[in-house]
Amino acid sequence: METESIRLLRELSEAFGPSGFEDEVAAIARREGAKWGDVREDTLRNMYLYRRENTGNRPVVxxxxxxxEVGLMVQYVHPNGLLQIVPLGGWAPGVLPGQTVRVRRRDGGFVRGVIASVPPHFATSAKPGDAADCRIDVGASSIQDVEALGIGVGAPVVPDTAFSYDEARGLCFxxxxxxxxxxxxxxxxxxxxQGETLAVDVVGVLSSQEEVGERGAMAAAYAVHPQAVxxxxxxxxxxxxxxDYARQTVLGKGPMLRHMDRCMITHPRMIRHVIDTGRKAGLPVQEAVRTGGGTNGGVYHVQQGGAPSVVIGQPVRYIHAPCSVASVRDLENGVQLALEVLHSLSEEVLAAL
Ligand SMILES: [Zn+2]
Structure with a gap:
């Protein structure tokens, strides 16, 4: 049987939301947030979720x-009806050809398409294409055909991937x-x-446009001005x-805390506090040092005078590809870790960091 959190993940995973077009995710946030908090949004479609128990006179976390999500956008239509596309965010190399996609129509509906690939019978090169070389086939044969479908320049696109849950192994695809x-x-x-009294105020932010350069988080850092993130x-x-000796983000082994990546040297005392709090509570925690990868932490830790920021990484196999694998245990342990940390924070603890 699917739990409430798996049902929510299914809905979120299948929601259409490439960078700049996060409306369906925003709608889920609005509906869920209204059950236990106050929800606001800004013009970037950042969703701000305020606990009803917030007081306005405590540090804000x-x-x-x-x-x-990473997606695509139609750049122009070829005379033969194929859609030229540009990436919204960075796709893993070679993952696009042969994938089915959903192209959003001007009226909000969707057209199914497939990313064109050259059959081996006609192929002259074995090298798979980048997003920039790929074209979408929506079954049209002309510009007029495409126009009649209600799609065209600027249409956003995501992979047409159904969510599935393997309950026996606790895995989500x-x-x-x-x-x-x-x-x-x-x-x-x-x-x-819900209903709990904490020593800090907590604001959830579902931030837009991360995959194209953390743009939503920049606005959110100013809107909320947090003391920790x-x-x-x-x-x-x-x-x-x-x-195996070098693995730092293993599926099913718990949240991954990174000491460093391309955008941030994680606040050394804050990350220590998070790791120690997790281990004390008996939660699995993985530690990593990365040279690539960027997150919204890169924005929050320097904006508005800076706020100590820690990234709770949830291991996902094959991100930035049309289908990924995640473990329900990692989701649960990530939530547990956040709850433990929020319970541990106060004005004094934050001041001592
Ligand atoms: Zn991300």
Whole structure:
């Protein structure tokens, strides 16, 4: 049987929400947030979720996850009816040809398409295409055919991937786990805090446009001005291609805390506090040092005078590809870790960091 959090993850995963077009994720946030809090949004479609128990006179902790997913946008239509596309965010190399997609029509409906591939019988090169070389086939043969479908220049596109849940192994297969597992974790954490008194105010932020350069988080950092930030991120699992002694983000082994990545040296005392709090509570925690990868932490830790920010990475195999794998245990342990940390924070604890 699917739990409430799996049902929510299913809905979030299947929601259409490439960068700049996060409306369906925003609608889920609005509906869920209204059950236990006050929901506001800004013109970027950042969703702000305020606990009803917030007082307005305690330090503010932001729980962030980005609502967008990597997608595509139609650049122009070829005379033969194929859609030229540009990437919204960074796709893993070679994952696009042969994938089915949904192209959003001007009226809000969708047209199914497939990313064109050259049959081996006609192929002259074995190299798979980048997003920039790919074209979408919606079954049209002319510009007029495409026009009649109600799609055209500027239409947003995502993979047409159904979510599935393997209950026996606690595994989820689907698209956009970067960062809809994070969105599920933010909503679930705030839901479980309902009615509780904390020593800090907590604001959930489902931030838009992370995949094109953390744009939503920039506005959110100014709108909320947090004193500390926990960022949930669907983090690339490294357990399928790294020797075991070097693995730092293994599926099912718990949230991954990164000491460093391309955008941030994580506040050393804050990350220590989070790791120690998790281990004390008996939660599995993985530690990592990365040279690539960026998150909204990169924005929050320097904006508005800076706020100590820690990223709770949720291991996901094959992010930035049409289908990813995530573990329900990692989702649950990420929520548990956030709850433990929020219970541990106060004005004094934050001042001592
Ligand atoms: Zn992400």
């Amino acid at each position: 932001v729980l962030d996850a980005h609502s967008d 689907g698209k956009a786990f970067d960062c809809r597992v994070g969105c599920a974790a933010v909503l679930e954490t705030l839901r479980r805090l 926990l960022v949930f991120e669907g983090a690339p699992a490294d357990d399928t291609f790294t020797p």
